Amino acid sequence: MKKSKSMIVCFMAAAVVTLLFMYVYPIIRTVIMSFFNVESVTASTSTWSWAGLDNYTKLFATSIFRTSMWNLLKIWLLGGLLTMAFALLFAVILTSGVRFKNFFRAAIYLPNVISAVAMAAMWRYYVFNARFGFLNSFLEFFGFDAVNWLDTTHIFGAMLVAYCFGSVGYFMLIFLSGIERIPSDIYEAAMIDGVGAFQKFRYITLPLLRGVFKTNLTFWTTSTLTFFVWTRMFSPTETENTTVVPVVYLYNVVFGSKGVTDVDAGRGAAIGVTLAIIMVIVYVVMNKAIKEDDLEF
Amino acid sequence: MKKFLALMLALVMVFALAACGEEPAPSDESDAPSGESPAGEPVADNGSITYWSMWNSNEAQAQVIQEAAEAFKAETGITVNIEWRGRDINTQITAALESETEIDLFDDDFQRVAEQYNDHLLDLTSLVETNGYAEKVQPLFLEIAKDYSEGALYTIPYQLYTSGIVYSADAFEAAGVDPASIDSWDGLIAACAALKEAGYVPFALDGGGSPRYMYSYFLARLIGQDAVKELSMNGGWAESEGAKQAAEYIIELRDNGYVLDPIGTYPEGEYTLGYDETAMIILPDYVISEVINGTGTEIEWGFIPVPDLGGPEDETYANVGAQGFGIPAYSEKSEEAFQFIEFLTTGEWDAKLAEVSLHSPCDVSNETTGLVAMIQESISELTGYYDYQCGSNENPDIRLNTEVQGLFEGQYATADEFLAACDSRY
């Protein structure tokens, strides 16, 4: 196929410019800033003083940052498993010939369309409410004890479940489009060979979804790294160890929080850089682990 | 598909044109027809100042300030252009100040103004002197403001609040509790018992900072704020007699059913006061207007300081706070801005603001009644002040929220277990 250099340049130009303007410049500035002592994010560079790796070493020695990273890991791993499992499950169910597929698809995605602020408010004031809430009413109806879902032992799990519920639809759609792209003749051939439903899933669907898995994993990682609104809604007055995540800590460090007026943009920059590095690591490892060059259909 | 694209492109062009055109100005109500005072006589147009406000346009304070701005214009001819930036102003203001955006005054939490933004602000000491401002207002807050910025004065405080035991006078009456009797731990416990008899849960709790607030208050009463700061920074909770005593107080309250169980979340926990289920809460007094706004309750309120618990700091110490105005150093209208600040914080408008927000007026000559009077009086009797969370916020990286809330939730059977859990964080 002809490779037209002018077309490549023409088509890429705008996208590359957005990259440079929006990301390369600020990221470079942020990375540099993370090696300096900077108080306010918009301070002019003349006020910066060299700090070397200080921001990073102090950051990782900070107990609340470590807690936030640990929370992040739990969200990514546990939440990821939960969300992907349900997303895949629904995608498979919807492609296995159930009726009302369009309706289900639209309905399952619906929570994603509602703003996180509203969803979080609803979970917090209604579903998890210890006295009048939906879950506790449900439990008491069946004779179980009510649970205080928002106390220190349960609040993280509650937040995670709420978050995952609102995320499943998105990933289900992507899985769906992946499954639908698998040509039906493969399935027909399998049926002729007498392959059962479960084996069909395990040996045909799953491997052919590798590319889609990578897409989903990438988006999931992005989403969890920038987890913010949910923590803010579940812990509105103070930053709590049970729900803190890196971006919330970053926000506190850069803008100050209640009763804390020390801001440290250098440290904030270090957090940003750390998160970006994690993203790169995940992406690289994932690409090495899941190969799909042998697929073509 | 083509038609769809064509339609979209057309839409884009229409919108692009609209974007370049004029914008609606929905909240710019402070632009009264120029040069006309309400009486219809022309008033000199003495320019305008820009005020970035931390309030949201639909809050009561905002409405009063809006009216005040119009009255100010009638009186002085200076137009006040107000931008309602909302409570998140702290995320916008530093960037705006750095880039010397046109702002002549703004407000935010007064500690933030004095400590965090001070690099960009005008030292108001001389303006205060020339206007004789200091004599008109509560001295304590100006002192605190100066403490925050090591002698210079970068903020004029207003919306003054203090903290202590906010209580439902209705509940106290029903239980036959005399607020004056709550002057020691024993007095407090006796009141709790009486309240419980009368069918109330004595203490309401909010999730979030409120359990720690209560604990820290007791702690500061027992060992003094400086010692609390020491514990916060370096640990050593298990060795502190005071920490253990405070924890045992909480356990006593909890075991007797004197605190809300399950602990309420914010704001539901504090709303129980309005629903006549609980009787007291230890928080700054802004909780009162929050509860009134959220529940529409009409109960009578009362306010007393947290009692003396036998430590170095007695009931004349309290956590106080305020919002504060600041004037950027680069502003060329600093005198006009200060004039407006004085307009808002003294006399008639100060009283109105105090009334709608249930905070103390700044102006010492403003007389108040009822609840606001109680608060005003409490403020004027203070001899010392606590930081927010009474010193336990000193360490920005180690906050014992989870542990203290766990203490209230009943996760630690003894005070020692709790203290050990605290120490394990260091």
Next chain:
Amino acid sequence: MKRVNWKKEVRLLPGYILCFAWVAFTAFILLWIIAASLGETNDIMRGEVWTNLFSGDLHFENYASAWTSNNVSVYFMNSLLYSVVGCVATILISAPAAYVMSRFSFLGNKPIHLSFIIAMSVPAVMVILPLFSLASGLNLTNNRVLYIILVICLRVPFSVIYLMNFFQSLSRGYEEAAAIDGCTPMKTFWKIMFPLVQPALITVTVFNFLSIWNEYFIAMIFVSGDAKTAVGVGLMNIVNSMTYSGDYGGLFAAVIIVFLPTFILYLFLSDKIINGVTAGGVKG
């Protein structure tokens, strides 16, 4: 109408049950939000939203006051402008780039690809403030055009990555056929390849629209004045002032108003998504 194959339906029963349960729960919580929007704060906090709904004590004025005195109408119009313009422009920038990156190997292809991936995970906070000091130096703050540009830049990485996946799966036979017919590569793209990924374009536009519609951080910094700000910031402002003004009914009314366009958009366009990739054409 096909005859119902009961054996098949029974086999699929577990799937039905799960789907119904999930959807029922979603409907339930949505109903709750609507009921809350018609109620008062008291009802919400005390769990009496349902009794309020059934007793017919409906506070429709929550909507009116949200629309006017809470300025939701302004936020709404602003967000509409930003979202529509942003979506169209994003597609026009991303689709060509995605096509070229998925088809050709050229200098910088892989690094740019990786850059887009990294870009997606950068928290907006870190990126925006350096840009803000740049913009304020040029006196361009509170400027609608700049905000739209930023919002586009924010969506391009995601759109490019997403579309690349789809372009990759298209058979090269299309271009070969077009070349034989004498079509230039650029024309080939616009007339043939671009329409072929229509379902993906629609999906990505839906995602972009939602994202821009609910966008918060950048709007807060670049168009924070009430007249120009977007729905995301507006909603957060309402939530913040909620704690002080106690109007939770109004909060949920605002939420419903804000959520309706995205909901309608999704319903309207989901048909297109369902129609799937073009059948026929050349098989690879």
